[in-house]
Amino acid sequence: xxxMSKWICGCLLLSGxxxxxxxxxxxxxxxxxxxxxxxxxxxxxxxxxxxxxxxGQEIYRRGYGYANYETKRVAHAGTKYRIASISxxxxxxxxMKLVEEGRLSLDMKLSKFYPQLRNADxxxxxxLLSHRSGYTRRVDREKDQVSTLGEYLDRVAAMDPAxxxxxxxxxxxxxxxxxxxxxxxxKVSGSTYSELLERYITRPLHLRNTYPGGAVDRDRDEAPxxxxxxxxWQPVEDYSFHMPSGAGCLVSTPEDxxxxxxxxxxxxxxxxxxxxxxxxxxxxxxxxxxxxxPYKGMPGYGHNGIVGNYxxxxxxxxGQELCMTITSNAMIMTNNDIMNRMLDLWFETR
Numbered sequence: 001x002x003x004m005s006k007w008i009c010g011c012l013l014l015s016g017x018x019x020x021x022x023x024x025x026x027x028x029x030x031x032x033x034x035x036x037x038x039x040x041x042x043x044x045x046x047x048x049x050x051x052x053x054x055x056g057q058e059i060y061r062r063g064y065g066y067a068n069y070e071t072k073r074v075a076h077a078g079t080k081y082r083i084a085s086i087s088x089x090x091x092x093x094x095x096m097k098l099v100e101e102g103r104l105s106l107d108m109k110l111s112k113f114y115p116q117l118r119n120a121d122x123x124x125x126x127x128l129l130s131h132r133s134g135y136t137r138r139v140d141r142e143k144d145q146v147s148t149l150g151e152y153l154d155r156v157a158a159m160d161p162a163x164x165x166x167x168x169x170x171x172x173x174x175x176x177x178x179x180x181x182x183x184x185x186x187k188v189s190g191s192t193y194s195e196l197l198e199r200y201i202t203r204p205l206h207l208r209n210t211y212p213g214g215a216v217d218r219d220r221d222e223a224p225x226x227x228x229x230x231x232x233w234q235p236v237e238d239y240s241f242h243m244p245s246g247a248g249c250l251v252s253t254p255e256d257x258x259x260x261x262x263x264x265x266x267x268x269x270x271x272x273x274x275x276x277x278x279x280x281x282x283x284x285x286x287x288x289x290x291x292x293x294p295y296k297g298m299p300g301y302g303h304n305g306i307v308g309n310y311x312x313x314x315x316x317x318x319g320q321e322l323c324m325t326i327t328s329n330a331m332i333m334t335n336n337d338i339m340n341r342m343l344d345l346w347f348e349t350r
Contacts, residue, residue: 029349030060036341037064040333044228048311048328049079051254052342053262055321058255065330067223069233077255080209080222081327083312084248084305086257088178090201090210091246092129092289093264094193095181096274097200103188106277113184116157122167125184128177129288134165135174143175149183149245171286178247185246193246205263213251222251225309226330233330236309248307254325261302261316262323295343304335311335322346 033052040046047065051058063075098104104125110133111120119134127133142155156176165172182193189196194212202210216222216238226233263269270278279301280287293300293315305312313335314325324342326335 027350028054028059028346032345032349033060033342034062036338036345037062040338041065044233045331045333046328046338047075047223047226047233047330048081048326049075049077049254050324050326050338050342051077051258052346053258053323056262056266058258061255066233067221067329068218069226069330070235075223075329078209078221078253079327080220080251080253081312081329082213082225082248082305082307082310083250083252083257083327084307084310085175086252086303086305086312086314087246087248087250089264089289089303089314090197090250090260091178091181091185091193092278093269094185094196094200094246095125095129096270096278096288098185098188100270100274104184110180113187114153114180117153118157118159118161118164119167124168125181126288127168128181131171131173131177131286132168133174133177134167134169134172135176136163136165136172137174138163139176140174149179152179171284173286175245175247179245182246193249197250201260201269205259205268207252207256207259210250210252210256210260212249223329227309228330228332238308248305252327254327257312257314257325257327258323261314261325262321265316265318295340313339315339 037050041064049063050061052060061077063077063079065075067073067075067079095104099106106124106126108125109121110117110123110128114120123133139156139159142159143152146152146155185196186193191199201207213222216224218224224238225236227236260269264275278288278290280290280292285292290301291303293302295317298317298319300315300317302313302315309330311328311331312326314323316323324339326339328335
């Protein structure tokens with residue numbers, strides 16, 4: 001086959017793949033999904049935004065309710081929300097990039113960086129990433145008693161050892177693990193968390209709406225949070241990130257989160273070998289920043305997030321190349337229930 005024939009065959013093959021993707025995406029019934037979110041909106045079951053990616057392309061986006069209830073600014077695909085603990089997937093990816101570069105290793109001891117902390121000689125970076133360090137939610141609550149990271153570390157160092165679990169022994173979810181990982185990543189790189197986020201994730205993936213948050217900035221289309229009362233949706237006090245960290249500080253959109261997760265599973269963030277180390281081992285529900293999230297026996301991965309009255313959820317199903325993200329600033333119907341219904345509709349209507 002001459003070069004021109006090969007070029008023509010290549011173009012035909014590419015065109016066929018594109019047409020196939022478009023046909024399969026058209027098989028998805030958008031009107032059924034619209035009806036779901038219309039019903040959530042009309043019944044005051046929540047407010048937020050949603051995005052669906054299929055084979056790396058966004059095929060559905062929708063806002064429901066209000067991004068700002070007082071001004072009646074409706075939620076839309078570009079509204080930004082606090083994604084809370086979904087931030088941990090970003091942070092774990094940054095740490096694993098530093099591992100790939102040889103600046104960190106998963107068996108490094110915490111004592112190399114913070115020897116004053118209890119059990120630091122026994123705790124590895126792998127344990128911090130997988131929430132098997134022995135730190136507990138009780139440690140997280142100490143943050144509310146101080147105003148700086150230095151004070152927080154001192155307070156944890158002085159805690160009763162009986163309040164900690166045994167390092168490496170069992171799973172115990174604690175934000176403090178990822179506070180430490182953020183500080184360690186900054187130490188070894190000489191860069192701020194914002195700089196690391198940009199270098200390894202937002203710039204390569206062209207994410208324009210993902211960054212560490214502070215006070216809600218309505219001028220940047222960030223949504224304030226609400227709760228349901230007898231008088232309808234009422235604003236809640238702004239949650240203050242007075243000690244921002246990679247445990248839960250990020251602001252983003254559903255589209256950006258989907259772009260990131262899809263990129264993570266397609267070697268655009270870390271290598272395939274590194275991603276395999278991040279996935280939960282058999283019998284575990286949490287790996288290195290990623291949760292196991294099956295749907296009717298179908299393997300899936302992702303993370304959820306809760307901070308103040310914000311809720312977020314992302315799930316990715318590798319066998320389907322399907323990624324869904326919900327971000328919300330007010331909720332009665334849970335994001336898990338909403339996403340399960342979204343998945344039902346996806347498979348029922350295709």
